[in-house]
Amino acid sequence: MEYNIENEKVVFNDHYKMIKASVTYDTFSGNRIRTKRLAFERGDSVAVLLFEKETGTILFTNQFRYPTCKNNDGWLLEIPAGSLEKDEIPEECIRREVLEELGYRLTSPNLINTFYTSPGASTERIFLFYAEVSENDQIEKGGGNSEEDEDIQLVKIPTSEIASKIPEMKDAKTILALQWYLLHKVSS
Template sequence: MKYSIRNEKVVFKDHYKVVKADVTYDTFEGGKISTERLAFERGDSVAIVLFERESQSLLLTKQFRYPTCKHKEGWLLEIPAGSLEENEKPEDCIVREVMEELGYKITKPKLINTFYTSPGASTERIFLFFSEVSQNDKTQKGGGNESENEDIKLVNVPTSEITEKIRELKDAKTILGLQWFLLNS
């Protein structure tokens, strides 16, 4: 099956951008559809399931998320994550993000999956990693990047509580990451 994209242009640009295009794509029955589509371009991201051996816990973050306020949430419990910078490798980005958010030094994170967050609207992919750490790997304070106005709290979730915790979570990448851990531990 084939598709073509024409007249792609940026229709909104701020911290993120929105592009609009004329698209034509094959149908499953042999026809073609031509229409306009929008895509939210926020860049790719990384996330990690981080297991601390001594405490037998997963290390999560709790932080304020403005878009969730529409639904009266505000603060979400999530696995550590962040946005890739231009020309940055996902492996380097997740190492940086874990240090910024939690203060842990990680080496050789294992890529476990790459997925789209909302393929009907966004170009964003998340590179999901796994790594084990020791309490000795906590070498800095963490808490987020002050220049980005982040205020991040470290939350240890014992592995024995993961199944129950999944029922409370509101963040898709975290639900996926914790389910992966349950299936692979």
């Protein structure tokens, strides 16, 4: 099956971009569809599930998220995450983000999976990692990047409480990471 993209143009460009294009693609019945589509060009991101060995906890960020206010969820518990900069490799990006957000030095992030956040609307992929840290790996205060108006709180949740906390979580990447943890680390 094949597709063709024509007349792709930026129709909105601020902090993020919106792109519009004419798209033609094959159907499963052998026909072709020609239509117009929009794509939210957000760029790729990284996220990491962090396990702190001495305390037996998973490390989370708690921070304000403007888009979630529409549903009365101003602050969300999430795993550390951030946006890839141009030509940055995901492993370096997650190291930078963890240091910035939580103050931990990250040495060996292991890639779990790469996935789209909302494939019908956004080009964003998330590179999801797992890493273990020590209390001694916290070498800075964290709290986020003040130049980006971030105010991030470190939250530690014992692994024994993770299964009961999943229904309270509102962030998809965090839910996926915690489910992965329960399947691959707790049950093994």
